[in-house]
Amino acid sequence: MDNSNTKSPSLLGAVRSASWSIGLTxxxxxxxxxxxxxxxxxxxxxxxxxxxxxxxxxxxxxGLLKLSSDAESGKTASLTGVPPGGWFxxxxxxxxxxxxxxxxxxxxxRMALMPRQTxxxxxxxxxxxxxxxxxxxxxxxxxxxxxxxxxRLLDTDARVARCVATxxxxxxxxxxxxxxxxxxxxxxxxxxxxxxxxxxxxKILQDAGYLxxxxxxxxILNLDGLxxxxx
DNA sequence: TCATTAAATTGTT
DNA sequence: AACAATTTAATGA
Numbered sequence: 162m163d164n165s166n167t168k169s170p171s172l173l174g175a176v177r178s179a180s181w182s183i184g185l186t187x188x189x190x191x192x193x194x195x196x197x198x199x200x201x202x203x204x205x206x207x208x209x210x211x212x213x214x215x216x217x218x219x220x221x222x223x224g225l226l227k228l229s230s231d232a233e234s235g236k237t238a239s240l241t242g243v244p245p246g247g248w249f250x251x252x253x254x255x256x257x258x259x260x261x262x263x264x265x266x267x268x269x270x271r272m273a274l275m276p277r278q279t280x281x282x283x284x285x286x287x288x289x290x291x292x293x294x295x296x297x298x299x300x301x302x303x304x305x306x307x308x309x310x311x312x313r314l315l316d317t318d319a320r321v322a323r324c325v326a327t328x329x330x331x332x333x334x335x336x337x338x339x340x341x342x343x344x345x346x347x348x349x350x351x352x353x354x355x356x357x358x359x360x361x362x363x364k365i366l367q368d369a370g371y372l373x374x375x376x377x378x379x380x381i382l383n384l385d386g387l388x389x390x391x392x
Numbered sequence: 393t394c395a396t397t398a399a400a401t402t403g404t405t
Numbered sequence: 406a407a408c409a410a411t412t413t414a415a416t417g418a
Binding site: 346361374 | 403404405
C-alpha cells in the first residue's frame with residue numbers, strides 16, 4: 162500500500178536526493194560523499210545527546226526521530242519530529258556550541274552523519290548550500306514559534322494537528338509523499354500525549370477532512386488546514 | 393498462491 | 406493501563 166515497496170535508500174542515494182546537494186558542484190559533492198558516514202540506531206536510543214559537542218550534521222535516511230529537551234526538573238519538551246529526508250543540527254554547528262537537545266530514535270533508524278569539518282567547508286564554498294541553510298533555518302524558526310503557541314494556547318486536537326503538519330513540512334522534509342508511515346503510538350511520543358488521546362484526535366481530524374488514518378500511517382488531505390488549526 | 397500463525401497497531405473502556 | 410479487534414508480515418505447504 163504505502164512505501165513498503167520502496168527499497169531502502171542507500172546512504173549516497175539519500176545524499177544525492179537531498180535538496181541541499183542539488184546545487185553543489187561535482188567537487189563539492191565528491192567531498193561530501195567521501196566524508197559522510199552511515200549509522201544505525203535502535204528504537205529508544207540516543208542519536209545525539211544534549212550537552213555534548215556537536216560533531217556532525219544529521220540526516221534521516223530511514224526511520225523517525227524525536228528532538229526533545231529534557232529539563233533538569235524531569236519535564237521533557239518535545240521540539241519536533243524528523244521524518245526521512247530531514248536534516249538537523251545546523252544551528253548548533255553554526256554557532257559551534259554544545260548541543261541543546263536530545264535526538265531520540267523512535268524506531269530503527271538509519272542516519273547520515275556529515276562531519277562538522279565538511280559542513281563548515283561547504284559553508285565556505287557553496288553559495289547554494291548557504292541559500293539552503295537560510296530557508297531551512299527560517300522554516301524551523303517559524304515552526305518553533307508555532308510550537309510555543311500551540312503548547313500554551315491550543316487544545317489537544319490542535320496540537321496533534323500541528324505535529325502532523327510539521328512532519329509534512331515540504332521545505333524541511335521534501336520528497337515526502339502525502340502518506341507517512343507513523344503509528345499513533347509514535348505520534349504520542351512526539352506530542353507528549355497519550356496514544357489513546359492521539360487516537361481520538363486523529364479521528365476528529367479525519368472527520369473534519371484534514372487527513373485520513375489507516376493502519377500504521379496517515380495520509381494528509383489538507384496540509385494548509387492543519388497548519389491553520391495551529392495558528 | 394493460499395492458509396495459518398505471530399506480531400504490530402488500533403479502538404475502546 | 407488493560408483488553409479485544411483488526412491489519413500486516415512471515416511461514417510453509
